[in-house]
């Protein structure tokens with residue numbers, strides 16, 4: 383059974399974005415100088431794939447990281463988890479801002495891994511530009527089944543069994559392959575640590591790169607991007623000082639006033 | 646200029662604010678003119694839903710019912726029914742769906758099916774001539790992108806706008822659908838989670854949230870006690886969910902619940918952009934953090950620089966004593 387995990391990476395959220403903008407004359411974001419890491423959802427998707435491999439010798443896992451050469455370090459970090467195959471898909475010019483184009487590119491990436499994917503896993507958000515559109519867009523573009531925001535995945539008798547939470551209900555879903563599943567973080571899919579031996583091996587191994595097909599002009603064009611300061615909020619910004627007991631009393635009074643005010 | 650049409654799936658309680666999409670469309674129409682259509686889709690005709698759509702500013706309401714829909718409806722069925730309803734549409738249209746997991750999935754899938762452009766979760770949308778301009782957060786809410794398209798059909802999800810224009814009254818039409826619904830996707834097994842999750846984060850007036858600094862499940866148990874005293878819902882930051890101290894449904898942020906309480910009590914969380922993206926701008930934030938430099942104090946109404954261990958038990962005691 384072929385499991386493909388698509389990974390995008392994000393700019394390290396601890397790093398200042400500074401003068402984020404477009405490369406002059408292009409619709410490409412200039413963020414290649416910023417350090418990249420896997421997002422929590424990339425990690426959850428990767429861990430899910432590794433668990434499926436560990437549970438079933440018939441599962442073959444291919445990990446695909448999108449991006450240009452700036453992502454090679456990250457690809458090596460992924461390879462250290464020893465999926466059956468790991469490659470980078472894309473180049474510095476590849477853009478995933480237009481979902482229809484992105485779905486076509488991701489479909490090509492999956493096909494570069496296998497002609498018969500059973501399960502495609504990706505994070506609930508794919509990289510820094512996506513807010514959850516790309517996974518369902520890929521499923522629709524390929525005519526594959528879809529389940530969004532699963533936190534646990536199992537394979538049973540050729541079926542895909544998925545757990546997810548929607549509001550106040552927990553759902554267990556069944557999907558027939560091929561399916562795209564987007565993963566959200568949970569305790570059970572926190573990414574394991576790689577073996578140091580494998581980290582060293584991956585560091586020396588060559589990086590496999592698959593070039594993306596030429597994309598048609600996007601229907602949705604990125605015109606501008608800029609870092610924005612945190613949204614303004616009305617808070618008074620009053621920070622209490624003095625003995626903690628007195629602070630707690632003040633907080634209790636504040637809460638009493640707020641809750642009676644609301645009643 | 647693109648017409649405006651809100652697509653409202655009914656019958657799923659996990660859609661916290663289905664009519665937000667109507668209100669958002671009405672706000673766009675208030676800026677740039679035009680009518681506000683709303684297509685409501687449920688298992689049975691729903692007079693309350695029609696009234697709600699009208700209150701939020703719809704001018705033309707189509708209430709469509711399909712007896713084959715389950716409650717909650719399956720995405721595949723909603724897609725088939727909406728696809729059927731939109732098949733005959735020819736005018737350039739900006740379709741709006743309510744923000745949240747259900748609306749966002751529908752928007753993305755419908756867009757690809759109908760060869761339109763999915764715009765994602767937008768912060769603002771403008772129409773001008775044949776062009777739609779969308780603004781959207783990126784990089785975990787630390788950046789904003791501006792995107793444009795000339796595509797005839799665009800699909801976006803939007804949250805409820807802060808100010809609502811006056812509702813002009815609506816023309817209403819009801820239809821019964823009998824288009825085929827796909828039967829190759831089995832319905833989910835549903836389990837209702839007991840206890841704290843029953844108190845929905847969305848819609849709660851007070852939310853008590855813990856972050857990584859809570860350092861364990863014991864701390865979260867205390868936060869739940871505190872929440873019970875305040876009749877509040879409990880939330881968590883992403884690392885706290887990762888650690889298993891809170892459940893998936895309790896994650897607040899860009900990648901989790903969007904909450905709009907009056908009061909947001911934040912314990913031992915630093916206040917990253919990704920977390921703050923899940924808190925409505927009108928919430929007053931109370932922060933307890935042992936680090937005086939923590940970002941959360943910049944957005945707080947009231948802050949306590951102290952370890953939570955010295956604050957939470959004491960606070961519970963005092964609130965019990967009142």
Ligand SMILES: Cc1cc2nc3c(=O)[nH]c(=O)nc-3n(C[C@H](O)[C@H](O)[C@H](O)COP(=O)(O)OP(=O)(O)OC[C@H]3O[C@@H](n4cnc5c(N)ncnc54)[C@H](O)[C@@H]3O)c2cc1C
Nearest residue numbers: 856857858882883898899900913914915919935936952953
């Ligand atoms: C693509 C992406 C999406 C994300 N989406 C989300 C999201 O939706 N929601 C979310 O929350 N995060 C999200 N994150 C993660 C985010 O970047 C941060 O990692 C996270 O918000 C930090 O959580 P935290 O504040 O609990 O932890 P930290 O940042 O580690 O903060 C812990 C805080 O606890 C304080 N502390 C420690 N001990 C004590 C004590 N005894 N008493 C009081 N205070 C104490 C510390 O001073 C510190 O400020 C996302 C990240 C990415 C990359």
